[in-house]
Amino acid sequence: MAARTLTIDGRLVSARAGESILEAARDAGIHIPTLCYLEGLSEMGACRLCLVEVTGSNRLLPACLTPVSEGMEVHTATERLREHRRAIVELLFAERNHVCAVCVASGNCELQNLAIRVGMTHVRYDYLNPVCAVDISHPQFGIDHNRCVLCARCVRACDEVEGVHTWDIAGRGVNARVITDLGVPWGEAESCTSCGKCLLACPTGAIFRRGTSVAELERDPKRIALIVASRQERW
Amino acid sequence: MSRITFATVWFGGCSGCHMSLLDLDTWLLDLASMVELVYGPLADRKTFPDGVDLTLVEGAIANLEHLELAREIRRKTRVLVALGDCAVTGNVTALRNLAGDPSGLLQQIYLERGDPPLAVPEAPGIVPRLIERVTPLHAVVPVDHFLPGCPPSAPRIRATLEALLAGAEPPEIGRFG
Numbered sequence: 481m482a483a484r485t486l487t488i489d490g491r492l493v494s495a496r497a498g499e500s501i502l503e504a505a506r507d508a509g510i511h512i513p514t515l516c517y518l519e520g521l522s523e524m525g526a527c528r529l530c531l532v533e534v535t536g537s538n539r540l541l542p543a544c545l546t547p548v549s550e551g552m553e554v555h556t557a558t559e560r561l562r563e564h565r566r567a568i569v570e571l572l573f574a575e576r577n578h579v580c581a582v583c584v585a586s587g588n589c590e591l592q593n594l595a596i597r598v599g600m601t602h603v604r605y606d607y608l609n610p611v612c613a614v615d616i617s618h619p620q621f622g623i624d625h626n627r628c629v630l631c632a633r634c635v636r637a638c639d640e641v642e643g644v645h646t647w648d649i650a651g652r653g654v655n656a657r658v659i660t661d662l663g664v665p666w667g668e669a670e671s672c673t674s675c676g677k678c679l680l681a682c683p684t685g686a687i688f689r690r691g692t693s694v695a696e697l698e699r700d701p702k703r704i705a706l707i708v709a710s711r712q713e714r715w
Numbered sequence: 716m717s718r719i720t721f722a723t724v725w726f727g728g729c730s731g732c733h734m735s736l737l738d739l740d741t742w743l744l745d746l747a748s749m750v751e752l753v754y755g756p757l758a759d760r761k762t763f764p765d766g767v768d769l770t771l772v773e774g775a776i777a778n779l780e781h782l783e784l785a786r787e788i789r790r791k792t793r794v795l796v797a798l799g800d801c802a803v804t805g806n807v808t809a810l811r812n813l814a815g816d817p818s819g820l821l822q823q824i825y826l827e828r829g830d831p832p833l834a835v836p837e838a839p840g841i842v843p844r845l846i847e848r849v850t851p852l853h854a855v856v857p858v859d860h861f862l863p864g865c866p867p868s869a870p871r872i873r874a875t876l877e878a879l880l881a882g883a884e885p886p887e888i889g890r891f892g
Contacts, residue, residue: 596888609848
């Protein structure tokens with residue numbers, strides 16, 4: 481496959497044609513923060529954490545969705561990007577009720593880790609404190625909308641890997657919520673196979689195994705990529 | 716070495732951050748040689764003194780007394796540190812914001828769910844009135860340093876205090892929760 485040469489943060493990097501900036505950076509050991517990206521799923525560009533600067537473009541571009549091109553100059557960690565990323569994470573914390581101290585995912589949460597990585601010492605915005613439901617109608621799993629960041633990893637894992645599409649997103653803006661089937665309680669969603677891939681994919685404590693208590697939720701989102709890769713090998 | 720003046724304050728929190736401070740065990744003796752504790756739950760003093768060098772604040776701003784004292788403390792303190800998640804984020808204390816305005820909340824707790832129903836406590840000048848929304852400390856006064864954690868561990872509190880006492884920047888990042 482044709483190779484492309486580009487620079488990322490001043491380093492010469494070689495990538496395959498068609499590869500994204502994010503993949504090229506990761507192959508070169510350059511870390512770009514992500515949240516809605518999950519290996520094994522399609523890219524969505526929803527969270528904007530992987531935004532990078534590309535010389536010649538005055539817009540910031542999502543690294544997960546932008547293909548590499550020959551001679552491209554990418555900057556992944558400028559002061560402007562660092563400030564945007566911190567603001568994005570703060571806005572996520574302000575928009576729902578992410579109370580780490582009483583969350584099942586504490587210690588195993590991508591949002592909590594991102595806060596540390598982007599240097600979030602505190603949230604400069606007013607907390608919205610929305611009233612959010614917790615749905616534990618499913619016998620094995622629960623969904624706590626207080627912790628949801630609308631990354632749609634559950635939606636994509638269910639659709640693309642399980643092939644079901646029980647999950648989707650309804651509503652707009654701050655009123656957007658992930659839903660099961662046509663907005664029925666999860667326990668009544670007939671399409672759900674109870675496979676648990678949404679649980680694997682969820683980056684926070686939004687989707688949890690019932691009976692899990694504070695900081696007890698452990699799951700490995702890399703298993704989604706493993707499932708996808710194993711199928712490709714076999715079939 | 717002359718000792719700096721040091722205060723700690725307990726607002727809307729569970730006192731766990733102060734417990735974590737006490738977990739510093741024998742290092743508290745070293746701390747005592749470097750600071751003079753002038754105000755807080757661990758000192759016997761009714762009013763916040765002038766010219767305090769360093770104040771640690773545990774807890775969120777939940778009532779009028781917290782709000783007024785926070786402003787007074789800010790005026791009288793050189794370096795103000797938000798200690799723990801309630802002071803930094805509102806945390807569990809701020810969960811009551813989900814229940815709407817405090818009068819409805821008090822009504823629910825003391826009258827509707829009280830068994831037998833009690834009266835909503837009303838003692839002007841003694842029981843401070845709840846403010847509309849619980850907020851982090853920095854929402855009402857400027858904060859110099861943030862020390863998250865529920866509670867922040869004793870070693871993290873120590874690292875922050877050691878840096879501040881040495882006139883250095885404390886390690887900024889800590890885990891929430």
